[in-house]
Amino acid sequence: MGTSAETMPDRRTLESAIVSASRAPSLHNSQPWKWLLGSDELSLFSDNDRILPATDAYGRQMVLSCGAALHHLQIALAAHRWASVIERIPHPPGRQCLATIRFHPADEASDSELRLAAAIRLRRTERLPMTAPANPQQTLADLRDLTERSGVHLSRIGEHGRPALDDMSRRIMGLRRGDQAYQAELRWWTGQAVYPGGIPPDALPTARQSVAADREFPAGSATSDTTADQDRAAIFLLSTDTDSRLDWLRCGEALSAVLLTCTDRGLATCPVTHLTELNAFRTFLGDLTDGIGVPQVLVRVGFRTHPEAATATSRRPLSEILFREHPVDPLADTQ
Template sequence: MADPDILARPDDDTVRAALRSASRAPSVHNTQPWQWTLDDVALHLDYDDVWQLSTADPRGRQMIISCGAALHHARTALADRGWRTEVTRMPDPEHPEHLATLRFRPWSDPPAGVHTRAAAMTRRWTDRLPMLPPPGPADLLHRLRMLASPHEVELNELDSSAGPRLAAASARVAILHDSDLDYQAELHWWVGHDGDTGVPVGALASDAQAAGVPLGRRFPAAPHSARRTEQPDQAAIIVLSTDGDRPGQWLRTGEALSAVLLECAAAGAASCTLTHLTELPAVRTMIAGLLRRGGTPQVLVRVGTAPDSRHEPTARRDLADILTIDRGHTVRTGRTPR
């Protein structure tokens, strides 16, 4: 008799196609620190700390947030292909790198929003240039809050009075980073080069453009461009926060971030994730004071409208580098999905 706990699963080609889409998930400096394993029963997500930013992210918080974004992208892509996933997060305390196990059930009628957000994966990109205000801001922000809430993540929009304080904090972070030789070496390793990881020159702003976004991380400057040089940034600033600061909450932050960014792309809005403002404890404390109900700020996001949408998709690692198919084995089990 078949084991009732062993569910049907999609064929290998379906999983490969879903993970190709999921590989478009955002990650800090486009490091793509995720590793997938597919066995006879389930799909497993691990982080690979080879890709961790040891100076900017010594705790691995941003690495796990990045993996959470990949997890949500994967679940969305699988749902778009007719498969519901049940997730066990952090299934093995002795192996903290094992972030999630996904088991499958056929799903013939996922909500329409699933298909819309799955289609947005190829359109979403990080826009580091100045933006106009977001389209239909009140309605969009309401949808974003509703999408973040199931992940136990609170979404707040900061009012305009927060802008100068955040700009001052960003400038202070930049000064500290400028004098940190290890940080600078790490940044230049990952940024400004062509390859299947990292941030290429084409995704960066020139000095003039960066000056219009005082909240942005200070990256090496791109060549001068006339695109939006004179435009002040009018993006809305949202904060994703949790009620604690543990790895499981970092993972869920990444899932919420993915849902938020995909919904923005589906709505025709531009977005840019800001992680440098939560790298220093003092700045996180300041941002927490701006939130209505406190909490621990994890990620800030600029949301607006791009006057132009010209961009080249950033490269991604080959699927063979991030997926192992282990046929004939059940690699891990984990606890009951929650």
């Protein structure tokens, strides 16, 4: 057993990794995570005050979002030459602790870890129409290798399935238009008053450029030269064998791996989940792919049709998401 100096990154490294972890995507940028730092481990909790009950009745997307943050953390620490040993869902069901993480020094960071770490600050959710990735089948094969490591399956909704998908999306959004509680959550998280969270208008497309396969948001100000019917993004589906909190957490980690890998390859991405929120439609979605298991989240992948990436959406400050078992001595050496 090493000393705590050998088993814990120093305070600055940990704080910087948690700031990187908060760059993870989350449902409506709700950032539903909290970190608790102990003397020899870090724990990840869901922040249940930030659940969206009308949109995400079971907290599935809350846990998916936390899984994405957990993967971001591992990558950020790996780039600092720290390996993470993770126990997922460590407590009996009902508790909010999703993972405990212990650390040991690694000899070096791999090239792919360094590239994914660099992708963390470049990744954005792209909701405008996209052009097709160069070779969608090869992209699928590469990404599938990654997700299978987390026990998560990846399949593609091919061109033949696209009209049915768009039709299903329109039907769901039609149902959601009459759902007052869902609409109130959407307005809240896309209003400008929720800083530092939520989705700003410049991350949302104008009505003319809203893509049928994506969720219907209030019209924003993001534009490119394309129209929605020119969208040629490849659409991938992440699914799991069962539908437990552990599956959701692992699926969030796989989602993060997919998004960062695509970003590193110069591809734009958009997670899409309104199609997996209502159980009746989830079954139908599984039928549209050659995939197996329970559909969790779709991802649109393609090339941006405008030169500039959107500005980064805001994140909560460290003081709101990191808590310590032992308060910090302000006079202590921060290394």
